[in-house]
Amino acid sequence: QVQLVESGGGLVQAGGSLRLSCAASGRTFSNYAMGWFRQAPGKEREFVTTISRSGGTRYYAESVKGRVTISRDNAKNTVYLQMNSLKPEDTAVYYCAARGSGPSLGVRDYDYWGQGTQVTVSS
Numbered sequence: 001q002v003q004l005v006e007s008g009g010g011l012v013q014a015g016g017s018l019r020l021s022c023a024a025s026g027r028t029f030s031n032y033a034m035g036w037f038r039q040a041p042g043k044e045r046e047f048v049t050t051i052s053r054s055g056g057t058r059y060y061a062e063s064v065k066g067r068v069t070i071s072r073d074n075a076k077n078t079v080y081l082q083m084n085s086l087k088p089e090d091t092a093v094y095y096c097a098a099r100g101s102g103p104s105l106g107v108r109d110y111d112y113w114g115q116g117t118q119v120t121v122s123s
């Protein structure tokens with residue numbers, strides 16, 4: 001089992017920045033690709049970004065490309081999501097997820113999920 005705990009969400013004005021963190025425990029963190037997903041009210045959970053086990057490969061959704069950066073620190077068992085130039089449409093609960101294989105854009109491809117952290121962007 002892998003336990004994931006997100007933090008760093010909050011209320012921010014449009015154009016602002018937030019950095020989300022996801023702390024992992026339970027298994028060897030570097031064995032897992034990590035992803036960030038988000039879910040807005042009334043919408044399905046959607047892919048935001050993912051990073052490979054070594055951190056050498058990253059993919060981003062078109063809606064966030066150029067505004068967010070995913071990174072990981074395997075020594076700290078933590079993955080980060082730096083979000084800049086935030087827009088009201090970025091408002092959602094953000095989830096981190098772990099996958100015991102390579103990075104994937106698919107929600108159903110991930111084995112473990114955190115409880116989520118709320119990000120609210122005001123206009």
